Amino acid sequence: MSNAHIRSHRKPRRSSRNTLIRSGVAGGVLTTLAVTGAASPSSADDQASPGDTVELPTLDGLISSGTARAAQATQTIAIRYDVAAAQDQAAEAAQEAAARAKKKARERAEREAAEEAERKAEEAAARARAEERAEQERAEQRRTASRSAERPEVATTSEAATPAPAPAGGSASAIVDFVRAQVGKAYVMGSTGPSAYDCSGLTSAAYKQVGVSLPRTSQAQSTTGTDVPLSQVQPGDILYWGGKGSAYHVAIYVGGGKFVGAQNSGTGVVERDMSWDPPSGAVRVL
The missing domain is CATH 1.20.5 (Single alpha-helices involved in coiled-coils or other helix-helix interfaces)
Known part of the structure; x- marks a missing residue:
């Protein structure tokens, strides 16, 4: 038996999207009707004016709201x-x-x-x-010890009482000659010659040969006479080590960049280059 003329009882498929849209529209309409019914006046006197209507949300409003949230x-x-x-x-x-x-x-x-x-x-x-x-x-x-052993020097009573005679000339050269003649003699604290000296004792004895009396200590001798730059010292000038007025050592400049001084008990009276122990300053007495 042919059933070509019989309609199919199968219902056409509806997309879920169409269903949702229709459901949303239907729900919105029913909600609107319910709100409108509830708000409808019970008498003619309570009827609202034609302008009092409830507006449904529009698509533009929804789009604007979504755009604002997205922004x-x-x-x-x-x-x-x-x-x-x-x-x-x-x-x-x-x-x-x-x-x-x-x-x-x-x-x-x-x-x-x-x-x-x-x-x-x-x-x-x-x-x-x-x-x-x-x-x-x-x-x-x-x-010094070797030289002393070879030719020991014995000081006589007269030598101990009086210094060696002054060299001729009575000038700076006489002072230089005197101190060079004392090289090799002993250093004894407080001694002024003729067989032993301390530093200021040697300078005092040297200037005494030319009739000049110096103060006894190195501190006082460093302030005697006129200050002289070390670059301009001359033979006979007094060199001092330490501060001016508080010097702890003095010696006699003898020329050629050298000095003669009674250094210490180990060396006695020696002649040294100024570069060996550069002095702090110099004074000129003559």
Whole structure:
């Protein structure tokens, strides 16, 4: 039996989207009717004017509301990006500042290490010079002892009472000749000759040969006469070590960059180059 003329009882399919739309419209209409019915007046006197109507939300309103929310979300995301960028920039700046501080600390440490090395080198050089000076003094002491053993000097009563006779001339050259003649004699604290001297005792005895009386101590002798620059000293000038007025040692400049002085008990009276122990200043008495 042919059933071509019989209609199919299968209902046409409806898309879920159409169903949702229709359901939404129907729901909206029913809701509107319910609100309108509830708000309808019960009598003619309570009827609303033609202008009092309830408007349904329009599609434009929904779109505008969605656009506003989207704009707000975009603005929120942009703010978050700005905050993240600012945080990254701050972190980068902090890293750069830390790197600069580390570099400065390293440079300061290197500079301090170089200064410390230079200071230690200077101290080592000073110790070496002091040791060399001590060795020279010991050698001089050995030579003096050898000469004394070969030709011992015995001071007579008259020598102890009076200094050696003054060389002819009565000038700076006489002072130079006198102190050079004393080289090799002993150093004894408080002695003024003729067989032993201390530093100021030697200078006093030298100037006494030319009729000049000097103060007894090195401190007072450093303030006697006229100040002379070390670059302009002349034979016979008094050299002093230490401060002017508080000098702890004096000697006689003899020319050629040398001086004669009663140095200490180890060396006695010696002649030295000024570079061996540079003096602090000089005074001229004659």
